[in-house]
Amino acid sequence: MTTMRFEDEFRGIRRRSLLGLAAGGLMLPAFPLAAAVSAFRITMVLGRGESDNERGFKDYLARHGLKVDYIIRDTGGDPARLPAIVEEIKDTRPDLVYSFGTPQTRGIVGPYDDADPRRHVTDIPVVFTFVAAPVDAKIVPDLGRPGRNVTGTIHIAPIAVQLNTILAYRPIRRMGIVYNPQERNSVLTVEGLRAEMALRGLELVEEPVPLNDRGEPVAAAVPDALARVAARGAEVLYIGPDTFIAFHNRFVVAAEALRLRLPTFSATELIVRTDKAMLALASSAYGIGRFTAFKAAQILIDRTDPADIPVETLKRFSVIINMATVRALEYYPPIGLLNFAEIIES
Incomplete structure (x- = not known):
């Protein structure tokens, strides 16, 4: 799957998924996704308020017919706020967590080689954005196959x-x-x-x-x-x-x-x-937000395990x-x- 074709890919994902839902299939037991959802619940964990990135994310899902209830949480750049947010996520169990930036994402999911289910979110899908070096930050061990409940997008050029x-x-x-x-x-x-x-x-x-x-x-x-x-x-x-x-x-x-x-x-x-x-x-923040939403849609609609969704960046800068x-x-x-x-x- 290439970043240049994510609009066409999404249409295919949604068509396949709706057919599968009509047949009662496409269940992914690892994550809390209901067979019939009136509105998906997404918790957005931010570090500096809403931006064009979040607007792109929301617009993409809305324009493709997804109804979403958003819960917005903002650390204001203070990592000390993350443990309470993680506890809330564990209690409310949204369908997806959207995480902006390296500090927020690391605090939510923990390092891939030392994630603690008591302190981190390990059984709910997480999509991150605006993380420059997810492998070096130990968020995922491999860009091509994250291998855990996390995937996302990189926002900067090499x-x-x-x-x-x-x-x-x-x-x-x-x-x-x-x-x-x-x-x-x-x-x-x-x-x-x-x-x-x-x-x-x-x-x-x-x-x-x-x-x-x-x-x-x-x-x-x-x-x-x-x-x-x-x-x-x-x-x-x-x-x-x-x-x-x-x-x-x-x-x-x-x-x-x-x-x-x-x-x-x-x-x-x-x-x-x-x-x-x-x-x-x-790349534009709005475009990166839309690409992140495409990956979220793979999880929410196609029921794809984030462990199998590559972490990518847009190819156009x-x-x-x-x-x-x-x-x-x-x-x-x-x-x-x-x-x-x-x-x-x-």
Whole structure:
């Protein structure tokens, strides 16, 4: 099954499933799916409120005729809230759990080699989204066959492809990153960048955000960390899939980088579309939400075990350029890149 054909595949899934339901078949005893459902119940566990990702997810299911009652739970980025949410999921037993981001997903399902049924959700289907490295984060052991009650979607392009995009814009020797060392997603991204850049003879300038006494990243320290990256000779600032940097502090990061005349590349689209980051290589959050919903539909309608549903990313990524920032920096892209990039004027 390819990501490019998920619309056609869904129509086939729904047709087969409705025929099977009429014949009384297609039961999957491992999960709590009723033979006749007036409305499916989905618990959505978020970390930063509803976004285009969730809108895409809901729209896809609605447009394909699924009636869904949603229960929304938001950690607000605080992992201490997850145990209570997990207990609620265990008590209410929804038909499906939708999980946004690595911290939420890890907290819900646990690592694949140490999941505890007393503390994690192990017998209800879970679909995740916006998880950059699900194997490294130990959410699934294998992308092709997750082998547990979890599947989902990856939202970023491979690191090698991201670097190709940066170098297509302008050759560089040194790239900087400011990141939250407490966010596993971010640490894994740094490790991936470090390895890929070493292969290319490039240098990664790393600046973890300082932590307070409670082990939390200090937002007020972000501008100084950015200044250190610039002072150490970074030619571009890399903004990874880091909730603390690319979401909660995105305005400060983009504005301060612009003040420092430091071009920015983001692995996700939001900071380029809504703030003043310069360049991104990304799939749309709405499209990723729809693709995640396609996988949910395989579980809910076709009764496919998530253990057998591959974890995938969309194959199409857009180069997004904020021309207002380009002009402010006087850091112009080559014509060849402009020919197929999405241009934002903000």
